[in-house]
Amino acid sequence: MSVQSAAADVDVDLRQLFASLARNWLRIVVVVLVVTGLAFAFASLATRHYKAETQVEIAPRESVYTRPASNNNDTDKPILDEQGVATQVQIISSNEILKQVAQKLGLEKLPEFDEALDMSPLSRALVLVGLKSDPMEIPTEERVLKKMHEKLNVYGVEKTRIIAIEFSSEDPKLAAAIPDAIAAAYIAGQGAAKLESNNAAADFLAPEIADLQQQVKTAEAKVAAYRSQSDLLMGGNNSVLATQQLSELSSELSKVRANRAAAEATADGVRRALQNGGSLDAVPEVLSSDLIQRLRERQVELRSNIADLSTTLLGNHPRxxxxxxxxxxxxxxxRSEAQKIMKGLLMQAETAKARENQLVADVNTLKAASAQAGEQQVDLDALQRDATAKRQQLELYLTNYREAASRQDRNYLPVDARIASKASVPSEAYFPKVGPIVGAAFAASLLIMAIVTLLRELFSGRAMRPATGSRFERIDEVAMPHVAQAPDRVAMPAVRAEPAIPQDSVVRQEMGDRLAEAEAELHTATMPYRAEATDRGAMPDAATTEQTVAEPEPVRSTLGEIDIEKAAEKLIASGAARAIFVSPEGDEAAASAILVAREVADAGLRVLLLDLTASGAASRPMLDSGLFPGITNLLASEAQFSDVIHADLYSDCHVIPVGTADPVRAMRAADRLPIIMQSLTTAYDLVVVECGPADAQGIGRLAGDATEVFLSMLEPDDEVTQAAVRLIENGYPDLTLVTPLGHEPPGNPVPGRRTAAA
Structure with missing residues (x-):
């Protein structure tokens, strides 16, 4: 039977659930007050611890007037990034600084930092038996450092270059003195590191400067000697003289070539004009001649006179x-003057050509000299660069050495850190905080007790109620049809001292384990088991029941009468998990259920008999006498499984009697009966239920998978016949008649069976 199918038949009664808080208020209040009192006692008696904090700023301390010239442009750059601050945090919390502080303040003499100085008798006893390590085996310095690390907290303040140094101690003055001492030791260590670095730099630079001075002198001497040997004369623009002369001759050669080309072109133009009889006015050199200009003016004047006379005289006139x-x-x-000009131009071109030839020869000579001078200049430049580099290095070393020497002489080495805020002596302990501890204990204990009470109420099943519309909603349809008729019982007397499940048997020990699991399943009210009937024993809904009663349908039955042995063999062979016995004839017929249960138990199966009769007729012969907690106590949440399961005095069978609780109260929790049945079938191989003179609706909640229904019969009278017909017509066609006749009474011991007293 699935857990999910049963979950739909049960709901949580929130009113009943939270009402348990009011019912158990005294227990809750007592536990809360006890826990709160213990918390107050602890907070009041605990050793006070004080905490103080010192802040160190990581920032450049160099003055703008003393900062080296090479660093003047780095003022906007941060001195340390995030990783740099984290590195300084590790340096502050290093063992070296803590050792200095411990020696300065004498912490090794204080019991707070060396537990070996004041060990309690309990600690000494634990050391002697080997449950605690002997602190004397660890060096004193290591013990002190370990304790300081436990009390020290160094961290960088987010988004700043501030490092906070926190320290806690039982002494408020010591709590303030130690972080200040750590900060002072850190700054002193940084100054010592700078001094050491400055001295090392000065010691390194002094011999290096002397060596560089000699190297510079040698390099410059080589430059001068090479220049004199190579006869490299320097001209203007810091260049070799041969190169400068070559440049000048090249410029002059270009000009001569241009002049020669111009003269040749002009002479050629004049020659063509004279030969072709063309005009000489287009030649600039002809026009620039003063004589030709005067002849041209005279020519213009004569033409003007000829034109004037031609108006009055004929062309042959003598004038x-x-x-x-x-x-x-x-x-x-x-034309004669133009020829002279042409000859002059030709002479000029010849002169220019001769000059050109001479310049070409000179340029070629200077090219060879310039190439040789260039090679020599390369060697000279190499020597010059070497000398220059050494001189620059010498000047840099001299500058750094002077700075280092001056700082060393004046003892001026500013550290890039300062104490931004010193620790103040705390006046209030940070631990223990009485108010928060007591308040937290009160709230936590109240919450835990409320949760425990609610869970206990939930697991007990008292907070469960039938789901709306489920087939367990009606209280009058209980599976104990005769419990309501039982008279009011008196208070339960003292229960037997022997356990319900003896511990001397391996089988019974295994039974106890299964019952524990069944108890957990029953208490887990959120996972109930729905007592759904199988095809043979399913209880119909109310509407279906009415329809069935109104219009009964004929049902074929395989009704047969068997004895106790046959009934036991049938249960064993079929592997049934539940056997429901109905006794229409009353208490005397209940013997069939007892005998069948014992018979199956003798076969080696784990069997439990559940007595649901009003008078307890099925459990009295098995328990001899007395009142014992039973099924009504379990339904009323007055007992657990281990309290209501008892051993049969005359067999290995177990029995759950009717019980001593109020039947009316038990009826209110009748919807838990299917859950109980499912739990019992989980723990036992077979659960035998004696219902007394019940009807089909009464046994509907008890039926489930692998259920056999028996009708106990003493005599085949009309009452038995009518009860059998009603059961068959209401969904139990496989009903079996069983008779206890021919067997010994259930209260007599059977040879070979163990009694509970054993």
């Missing part, structure tokens, strides 16, 4: 002919 003759002479003179 006109004379003027024309003069004009022709002027043209001849102009």
């Amino acid at each position: 006109i002919r004379a003027l024309k003759s003069q004009l022709a002479d002027l043209d001849a003179q102009i």
Whole structure:
């Protein structure tokens, strides 16, 4: 039967659940007050611890007037990044600094830092028996450092370059003195490290400077000697003289070539003009001649006179002919002068060509000299660079050495850290805080007790109620049809001292384990088991029941009568987990359930008999006499499984009697009966239920998987027949008749069976 199917039939009664807090208020209050009192006593008697804090700022302390010139441009750069601050945190909490502080303040003489100085008798006893390590085996210095590390907390303040040093101690003055001493030791250590670095730099630079001075002198001497040997004369612009001369001759050669080309071109133009009879006005050199300019003016004047006379005289007139003759002479003179100019240009071109040839020869000579001078210049430049580099290094070393020597002489080495805030002596202990501890203990104990009370109420099942619309909703349909008719019982007397499940048997020990699991399942009210009937024994709904009663359908039955042995063999062969006995004839017929249960138990199976009769007829013969807690106590949450399960005095069978609780109260929790049945079938191989004169609706909650229904019969009268017919018509066609006739009474011991007294 699945757990999920049963969960739909049961709900949590929140009103009943939270009402348990009011019912158990006294217990809750007592526990809360006890826990709160213990917390107050602990907070009041505990050793007071005080905590103080010193803050160290990591920042440059160098003055702008004393800062080296090379660092003047680095003022905007942070002195340390996040990793750098974390490194300083580790340095502050290092053993070296803590050793200095411990020696300075004499912490090894204080019992707070060396437990070996004042060991309690309990600690000495634990050391003697080997349950605690002997502190004397550890060196004193190591013990003190370990204790200081436990009390010390060094951390960097987020998004700042502030390092906080926290220390806790039983002495408030010591709690303030130790972090201040740690900060002072850290700053002193940083100053010592700077002094050591400065001295090391000065010691290194002094011999290096002397060596560099000699190297610079040698390098510069090599430069001068090489320059004199190579005859490298320097001209303007710091260049070799040969190179400078080559540059000048190249410029002059270019000019000569240009002049020669211009003269040749002009002479060629004049020659073509003279040969072709063209005009000489387009030649600049001809036009620039003063003589030609005067001849041109005279020529213009004669042409003007000829034009004036031509208006009055004929062309053959002597005067006109004379003027024309003069004009022709002027043209001849102009051409003659142009030829002279042409010859001059040719002479100029020849002179330029001769100069060009001479310059080309000089340039070629200077090229060879310049190439040789370039090679020599390369060697000279190499020597010059070496000398320059050594001189620059010497100047740098001299500057650094002077700075280091001056700081060493003046003892001026500012540390890049300062104490931003010194620790103040705390006036209030940080531990223990009486108010918060007592308040937390009160709230926690109250909450825990409330949760425990609610869980206990939930697991007991008292806070469970049938789900709306479930088939367990009606209280009058209980599976104990005759419990309500039982008279009010008196208070339960003293229960037997012997246990319900003897511990001298391996089988019974295993039974106890199973019952413990069954108890847990029953208390887990959120996982109930629905007592759904199988196809043979399912209890119909109310509507279905009414319909069945109104219109019964014929059911075929395999009804047969068997004896006790056959009934036991049938249960063993079928592997049934539940056997429900109905006794229409009353208490006398209940003997069948007892005998069958004992018979199956003798076969080696784990068997339990559940007595649901009103008079306890099925459990009295098995328990001899007396009142014992039973099923009503379990339903009323007055007992647990281990309290209501008892051993049969005459067999290995177990029995749950009716019990001593109020039947009316037990009926209110009747919806838990299917859960109880499921738990019992989990712990036992077979659960035999004696219901007395019950009907089909009464046994519906008890039926489940692998259930056999028996009808106990003493005599085959009409009452038995009618009860059998009703059961068959209401869904139990496999009903079996069993008779106890021919067997010994259930209260007599059977030879070979162990009694409970054993």
